[in-house]
Amino acid sequence: MRVLVIEDENSVAQNLCDILQEIDESIEILTILESVQEAVTWLNDNPKPDLGFFDIRLADGDSFEIFEQAEVNFPIIFTSAYDEYALKAFKVNSVDYLVKPIDRDALQSALDKYKAIYTNKDQNYDNLIKVIADLRQSEKKQYKKSLLVYVRNQILPVSLETVAYFHLENELVYCITHDNKRYNIDQTLEKIGSQIDPKKFFRANRQFIIARKSISTAAHYFQRKLKINITPAPKEDVVISKTKVTQFKNWLEF
CATH class of the missing domain: 3.40.50.2300 (Response regulator)
Structure with missing residues (x-):
């Protein structure tokens, strides 16, 4: 076969x-x-x-x-x-x-x-x-416009238009907004990725899903990778593997 x-x-x-x-x-x-x-x-x-x-x-x-x-x-x-x-x-x-x-x-x-x-x-x-x-x-019609986040004892909706990126850190997923607010979200990155518009968000790697609006620059990195600068800046680098560089460039142009 x-x-x-x-x-x-x-x-x-x-x-x-x-x-x-x-x-x-x-x-x-x-x-x-x-x-x-x-x-x-x-x-x-x-x-x-x-x-x-x-x-x-x-x-x-x-x-x-x-x-x-x-x-x-x-x-x-x-x-x-x-x-x-x-x-x-x-x-x-x-x-x-x-x-x-x-x-x-x-x-x-x-x-x-x-x-x-x-x-x-x-x-x-x-x-x-x-x-x-x-x-x-x-x-x-299936892409969500907002996702639920946790703030102390409250569960609040956050508009995806305000989201800069989703980040996996220490097995927990966080939502970071353009004004640098940070919320815990009780979903995996895989599940989040299935609910949001792929024209607006890109799964950069295992740790990050980034919004198009958050990207400031992209630069060549070692071993033919790309390093992406996003705002607000996370503590760790956002790196696109060489196998996804072409996809990322096509997505930016789409």
Whole structure:
């Protein structure tokens, strides 16, 4: 089985590939792509894979945009978490999904479903494209405008427009606003990232999700990384790994 992976989190992509090859050593990972543009270019220049794993939210847009710019005539397993409407829509069209972090049993089940349904059968791609269009409309309405934070014994909503960045520190997540107020927030960065607009926020690394408005400068760092200066300045450096530099630049231009 020839597999294409589209995932902008290097650790998630590697974990997926490792589990795939644990399950079936004959699986061939054709390539790992990190953005919509990379995916479109690759799909237009290469033979189709047997199966694709598409992360829904990428640095330069969402993976549904790939369907508008390239021919995707092979089965897809999406990796994301969506509401009940979306999950039912995927299932009706025999498109499976995986919730990150990816679990081995869930991945095995998805592969079994692929083998049972897609092998030697044609997929109704007209229906799939329609579902994707519906999901894009639904997804646009899902981004939150505020998140709840803790202040002593109170729980208060903080507008995302006021947020400069989210920071993981000593296993706790903090929300820092543009006026340098600091709040504890009872969610993981992964969960926060799934609720906020990826056009306005970028997952810089394991410790930071940064807002576009907070970025002042970006400078080359050692080993082809980028060091990002944000305001208000955190105590530690915000560094973009070399594998995410292209995504970050595309996101800044988007």
